[in-house]
Amino acid sequence: MKIVFRLNFHTVPGQSLWLKLATTLKETGVRFEQVLPLHWINAQQWEVDLDVEGGGAMELEYSYQFREESNGVELEEWNGPRHAAADPASQDALLLLDTWCSAGTVDYAFETKAFQAVMPARGPFMKPVVSSEANHTFQLRMAAVPEGLVPCLLGSVSEIGDWGWHHALPLLEVEANVWQTSAYLPADWWIEYKYGMYDAKLGCVVSLEAGENRTLASRQRGERQWTMVRDECYRRDSNGLYRAAGVAIPVFSLRSDKGLGVGEFADLKELADWASGIGMKLIQILPINDTTSSHDWTDSYPYSAISVFALHPLYLRIEDMGHAMPASFHEELDSSREWLNTMEHLDYEEVMKAKAKLTREVFTKHQKAIVSGDGFQKFLAENREWVVPYAVFCVKRDHYGTADFSKWGEWSAYSCGVVDAMAEASHPECAEVFYHIWLQYELDKQLADAVDHLHQCGLALKGDLPIGIDRQSVDAWAAPHLFKMDSQAGAPPDAFAVKGQNWGFPTYNWEIMREDGYAWWRSRFAQLSRYFDAYRIDHILGFFRIWQVPYEQVEGIMGWFDPALPVHIDEIRNRGIQFDFNRHCRPYIREHFLWERFGETTEEVKAQYLDACGYGYYQLREHVSNQRRIVEHFATWNTDDLLVNERAERMKHGLLDCASDVLFLEVPGSLGTLFHPRCSLHMTRSFQELDHDAKWRVDDLYVDYFYRRQENFWQARGYEKLPVMRRASSMLLCGEDLGMVPACVPGVLKELGILSLEIQRMPKASDTQFANLAHAPYMSVVSPSTHDMPTLRGWWHEDPHVTGNFAWQMLGLAFPKMNLSGEIAATILLQHLQSPAMWTIFPLQDLLAIDEELRNPDIDAERINVPAIMPYYWRYRMHLGMEELSAAEEFNGKIERILRATGRALRG
Incomplete structure (x- = not known):
């Protein structure tokens, strides 16, 4: 028997495809595994043939692997192994005609959780019925099939309809999103076919897939032959693809009458009611993990979690915890709520103090019932691996007065057994540990409840995964x-x-x-x-x-990419650069530009921080030899004297500029043989004072390092x-x-x-000032701004020259006003909604921009973060409550009409 594996996949020289095959004999259960190279047929097809002699019926489990010779990439196809059955006793040949399963296929996106809330589930699945005369099976993967329709097969021979729309073969869904039918087709015929959408009530095809006809060439390999055709996806018309809209806002920014000075998980339910009411399908929030490190406002930074698992107690709604408390407790709660909700911005420290005090009162009163409760015990059992270390970390952080575990004495080194013991009822500190575990239990319940409500409203919840963890976190400790x-x-x-x-x-x-x-x-x-x-x-x-920035440096400009291919000293010299470690790798400090850098503090700097090296050159003294030492030195200068402080700042920043005035950064441990070019080295004095030839050669190396190699x-x-x-x-x-x-x-x-992120004012192409959203890929999210940028209104009045260019190039408007009008804001939103992108997600501030009466009169108050300022106080809150937003009928109606007009206002 011959088994043929043929794969449709476009390749170029240097790429290859491999078959990972496991064969199990049905009679004995013996399993054989092998990896075989496929052979190139043409630029679109690869194939490998297997000759099987006897052995009885067998089950085949297989998948394909892509390999790239130039960089060693090995990529497995998506969606797990394929399966097929072969029997040499009844078959001469089995042809498996496959298409590469790419995770980038649109249907795999439709299979994610994001669409489960907005697309009704189907079922039950059908058991395939195969005619005794059939010799071909066609299998198609298709998610998000419109209600009332099923995929069908239609082609150039009578057995599959002869292109007659009333004679197509409907496919059955044999498992989730897998559709199948069988037919008899002469194996030596050239056949063309397509998939379409079939309406069973009408008894005919209502539409065909886009693109050219699919083809089956002559494929005769034996008298008793079975052909399995697996087509990866339905070729959808780009105009008919699912598109929807969403709103983005940090949870802490939500404002409601029930919140305690901050947005809480429970407020997501009101937000969901509003969003679904105007036809939106998604809510996007910022990270919600616990960031409590120093118990001050710097903990408001949501991307610096002390645990990647624990939720932030900031978002807990006290009265939803379900424990009876005396009237005095509720009076205190109401008083705190009334006071904190009058504030324009989040007062992080006061909110955290109030919630900590109130939750401790609840826990103290109900500790025994809480800890012995089935819900608490179940949560602890299911999450023990992370929640106990987190709780112990919190206890020790507060005991030692710092999250820097290197200062915890005998606790500085993590011990799993010692940590676990603290969660035992017999441990003297168990109450404190259980308090923090209980907070997580309550937060989990409240967030899960909010998510359930979102799903009932037909909304998906989109979270945010920070790239890093706090240096002083339970993850780094453990x-x-x-x-x-x-x-x-x-x-x-x-x-x-x-x-x-x-x-x-x-x-x-x-x-x-x-x-x-x-x-x-x-x-x-x-x-x-x-x-x-x-x-x-x-x-x-x-x-x-x-x-990656070395710990001894402070500014990002002193870093390099990791991993990266550094430059060897021999390559530098081979490029004609007369490499000199002292000239190119040590801070370049010359007499003639000291005044420009330090002004009237120049002589003080020379006396206290610089050593003269002769010929007008200087070097930094040891106590300020790197940026961290510079910052730590001047941290002790903070006084009540403004003039002294200004003078110290001038010297500090000048010395930081000196420390970063280098062309190359040595790779640690390379013994002076490997280097990274310093980013933006063209701005350094060291580069500017090279001769013309050296500048050209260094620049050529720089471009190669950052953009090619x-x-x-x-x-x-x-x-x-x-x-x-x-x-x-x-x-x-x-x-x-x-x-x-x-x-x-x-x-x-x-x-x-x-999905990629497309921001109109941050184009991916380097030769344009603004992105044309009409060219955004379907597998993308388009948005007018992010939390790290000024809002649309903030950006509009930030630089009139830039916004003037935008108004003319993107809107066809000349001489726009300094402040963004509601009409222009609506036009910009409309451009986003008309893009081909799967999702258009608007920060709430940018939605409100279209209503000049409803939006915040203070543009700057809408800013969430300024990346150049570190640390920054993340404290933006809606200037109106959820109750007012829900009641804003004119605004809500306008948004809904825009969403409907662009086909993005979808009902669940």
Whole structure:
């Protein structure tokens, strides 16, 4: 018997395809596994033939693998192994005609949790009925089939309808989103066919798939032959693809009469009622993990979690905890609510103090009943692995007065047994541990309840996955080997932060994480999927490479990409650069520009911080030899004297500029042989004072390093990690791929079915000022702004020259007014809604911009974050309550009409 595996997949030289096959003999159960190379037939097809002699009936389990020779990428096809049955006793040949299963196929996006709330489930599935005369099986994968219709098969021979719309073969759904039918077709005929949509009530085809006809060439391999045709997806008309809209707002920004000075999980239910009422299908929020580190306003930063599993107590609604309390408790609660809800912004410290006091009163009064309760015990049993270490971390943080576990004495080194013992009833500190576990139990219940309400409203919830963890977190304490604690994650310089960004997070030790199949990440995604249907991967570029800043430096500009291919000293010299370590790698400090950098403090700086090296050159003294030492030195200068403080700031920033005035950064441990060019080195004095030839050669090396040499290497790193993240849950993945984007990134995201983010004022193309949203890919999210940017109104009045260009180029308007009018805001929103993108998600502030009466009169008060300021106080709150928003009939009606007119206002 001959078994033929033929795969449709477009390749180029240097790429190959492989078959991973497991054969199980039905009679004995013996299983054989093998990996076989497929042979190239043409640019679109690969094939391998197997000759089977006897052996009885067998089950085949197989999948295909793609390999890229240039960078070692090995990519498994999506959706698990395929299955087929073969029997040499009754068959001469089995032809398996397959199409590569790509995670980027639209139907796999429709199978995610994000669409379960908006697309009705089908079933029960049908058992396939195969005619005794049939010799072909056709199988199609198709999700999101319109109600009342089924896929069908129609083709050029009478057995499949002879293109007659009343004679097509309807397909049966044999498992979720897998449709199948069988027919007899002569194996030596050329056949053309298509899939279509069949209406059983009308008894005919109502539409055909887009694109050219599919074909089956002559495929005769034996008298008793069976052909299985597996077509990966229905070729959908791009105009008929599912498109929807959503709203983005941090939970802490929600305002309601019931909230205690902050948005709470329970407020998501009111937001859902409003959003579904105007036809939206998604709510997007910022990270909601606990960030309590220093018990002050700096903990308001939602991307610096002390646990990637624990929820933030900030979002707890006290009265929904269900424990009877005396009248005095409720009086205190009402008094605190009345006071805190009058505030324009979130007062993080006061809200946290109020909630901590009130929850401790509840726990103290009901501790025994709480801890012995079935719900609490069940939650503890199911989440013990993370919730006990988290609770103990919180207890020790408060006991020692710091989250810096290196200062915890005997507790500085994590011990699993010692930590677990604290959650035993006999331990003297168990009450404190149980208090923090109870908060997580209550938060879990309240968030789950809110999510259930969203789903009942036909809405999906989209979360946000921070790229980093807090350096002083339970994750770093319990598993320091997973992180590079001597490094800091950040971002290279851009238009928003010319010195780059330093987020302070440790970077990941990917080599160690790979050893257990990225178990930490997989458990993290499993936890996210308890609540979310989709999520935004913050700084998804970090899965290709992360911007890494040595711990002894402070500004992001002193970092480099990790991993990356550094430049060897021999390559530098071979490029004609007269390499001099002192000139190119040490801070370039010259007499003639000291006054420009330090002004009237120049002589003080020379006397206290610089050593003269002769010929007008200087070097930094040891106590200010790197940026961290500089910052720590001047931290002691903070006084009540404004003039002294200003003088110190001038010196500090001047010295920081001196420390960063280098052309190359040495790779640690390379003994002066490997280097990274410093990002934005063209702005340094060191570069500007090179001769013309040296500038040209350094620039050529710089361009090669940042824009050419790393691409294949980074592509392989992305394919190594992101498929694991994609498979870890059934959530819809959306990448935040803004900034300095390697050329390899769009292709990887497309292949893996990860939606990109498209921002009109941050185009991906370098040769345009604004993105044309009409060209946005379908597998994307378009949005007018993000939390790291000014709102639409804030951006509009920020730079009249830029917005003037935008008004003319994108709207056809000349001389727009300084303040964004509601009419123009509505036009911009309409452009987003008319884009081809799957999702259009609007920050609430940008939606409100269309109503000049309803929107906040204070534009700056709507800003959520300014990345260039670190730390920043994340405290934006809606200026109107959810009750007022829901009652704003004119505004809501206008939004709904716009959504309906663009086909994005969908009912569940």
